[in-house]
Amino acid sequence: MNYQLSEAVPDHRRFVTGCVGAMKHNCVKPMMVGVNKAALKDNLHTIKSRLGNHGLCAVLKGDAYGHGIDIVAPEIIAACSHVAVVDNYELGIVRNLDAEIPLLRLRVGSDFEIVEAAEKRWRVREMVASLPKVKEISRIAGRLGQQAEIHLSLDAAGLGRNGLNISDAESFDALLLAILDLPNIHVASVGCHLPDAGDADPVERHDPSRLALRRFSASTRRLLQLFNDRGIQLPEVSAFSSASSCAFGHNELLKDLHQPVFDRIGSSLFGLTVQNRHAEKNTRQVMHVGTFVCDVVHRRQGEKVGYEHCYRVNDPTGERIALLGTGWLSLSRYQQGEGKSITPAFGMNQFGGSHLFLGRQSMNISTIRARGSDGYELSAGDLLFLTTDFGPVDAVPSISKVAWWMGGVQPEFVTSTFGGSASSTRFLF
Numbered sequence: 041m042n043y044q045l046s047e048a049v050p051d052h053r054r055f056v057t058g059c060v061g062a063m064k065h066n067c068v069k070p071m072m073v074g075v076n077k078a079a080l081k082d083n084l085h086t087i088k089s090r091l092g093n094h095g096l097c098a099v100l101k102g103d104a105y106g107h108g109i110d111i112v113a114p115e116i117i118a119a120c121s122h123v124a125v126v127d128n129y130e131l132g133i134v135r136n137l138d139a140e141i142p143l144l145r146l147r148v149g150s151d152f153e154i155v156e157a158a159e160k161r162w163r164v165r166e167m168v169a170s171l172p173k174v175k176e177i178s179r180i181a182g183r184l185g186q187q188a189e190i191h192l193s194l195d196a197a198g199l200g201r202n203g204l205n206i207s208d209a210e211s212f213d214a215l216l217l218a219i220l221d222l223p224n225i226h227v228a229s230v231g232c233h234l235p236d237a238g239d240a241d242p243v244e245r246h247d248p249s250r251l252a253l254r255r256f257s258a259s260t261r262r263l264l265q266l267f268n269d270r271g272i273q274l275p276e277v278s279a280f281s282s283a284s285s286c287a288f289g290h291n292e293l294l295k296d297l298h299q300p301v302f303d304r305i306g307s308s309l310f311g312l313t314v315q316n317r318h319a320e321k322n323t324r325q326v327m328h329v330g331t332f333v334c335d336v337v338h339r340r341q342g343e344k345v346g347y348e349h350c351y352r353v354n355d356p357t358g359e360r361i362a363l364l365g366t367g368w369l370s371l372s373r374y375q376q377g378e379g380k381s382i383t384p385a386f387g388m389n390q391f392g393g394s395h396l397f398l399g400r401q402s403m404n405i406s407t408i409r410a411r412g413s414d415g416y417e418l419s420a421g422d423l424l425f426l427t428t429d430f431g432p433v434d435a436v437p438s439i440s441k442v443a444w445w446m447g448g449v450q451p452e453f454v455t456s457t458f459g460g461s462a463s464s465t466r467f468l469f
């Protein structure tokens with residue numbers, strides 16, 4: 041291989057060394073998805089110091105947003121107070137790493153999932169949003185001779201999804217009493233989800249997220265009072281995800297509940313909130329993606345490249361086209377080339393020069409201009425970065441820029457696409 045190690049861009053050497061190591065130890069798939077250990081640790085440190093006395097619940101759902109929960113969890117678990125995931129695969133990984141850490145399922149589980157988790161004795165704090173679900177959990181726990189922990193989700197923001205209806209105080213009280221009457225159930229935490237807090241105005245009194253938080257706080261106070269009256273152990277409180285934690289975190293809005301609080305932080309851990317209005321400052325992108333050039337071919341003037349013939353070579357001397365062993369199977373169909381898309385994508389060479397994708401891309405092969413913006417000519421074996429912020433050049437594609445290309449999707453959709461692709465080799469570097 042003829043990739044070169046560049047000193048000009050930070051972390052580049054470690055990434056390439058990591059690629060080579062991963063290729064030795066894995067059955068190699070063509071897209072190299074590197075998880076930057078230093079960036080992950082720095083982000084964790086930054087978030088923890090901002091959270092102050094709030095616990096840090098690392099949200100590692102979606103296979104750690106595509107970064108690989110098996111790669112990420114061992115690096116961060118010791119610094120977290122809680123971990124939250126969704127699927128049983130993720131629960132198993134975390135529980136095997138740490139037998140004790142409070143482990144939440146951040147979605148209402150199916151009966152099948154709840155039974156499996158209980159039978160495996162993972163002690164998962166199941167999220168509940170309805171009385172029948174609590175009854176089901178109570179029944180399963182009773183059958184297995186266990187005490188089940190639950191996380192009561194309150195629908196403070198009116199999502200109509202993962203939460204108990206709190207619009208009417210009397211029926212909320214009745215619901216709580218019904219839950220407290222059930223055997224084998226311990227309410228370990230109470231929480232809500234503020235979905236739009238990334239756009240919130242933390243000082244505007246009528247901001248919808250602030251109003252939701254106030255509703256949550258009032259209902260939680262009622263709940264704590266009711267538990268207190270009955271001498272039942274009080275639950276922890278958790279209202280904030282990355283975005284809401286950044287928007288409201290400094291204001292200590294839950295302090296007067298006098299209960300331990302933990303924030304549920306996912307995308308900030310991976311440096312994916314930089315484009316939010318309330319970004320987690322001083323975090324950086326954790327996922328970096330590269331692929332190797334398979335071959336370079338020469339095409340004469342007038343010749344076409346790829347399906348649909350939407351790119352035609354114009355240069356009288358022809359053009360050299362580099363072939364990559366990854367396509368929209370991993371890059372997504374929006375990462376298209378000149379002629380196919382009005383916002384064509386590009387890759388970055390090891391010196392920071394950019395190379396334009398040409399024509400329509402296919403499932404597992406891409407065509408890209410061999411000549412870079414810096415004059416560098418790609419050849420077989422070169423490593424090309426697909427989404428990364430390594431370089432100092434503004435035009436370098438980052439996860440958030442790719443998300444924008446894709447029509448304004450969430451950045452975590454991009455990391456999940458890259459990391460979860462059938463073409464990816466994931467590794468820590």
Ligand SMILES: *Cc1c(COP(=O)(O)O)cnc(C)c1O
Pocket residue numbers: 099101146232233280281282283304305306307308
């Ligand atoms: C995904 C999720 C989070 C974490 O959200 P981020 O914005 O990625 O930090 C927190 N709480 C709930 C209920 C979630 O579903």
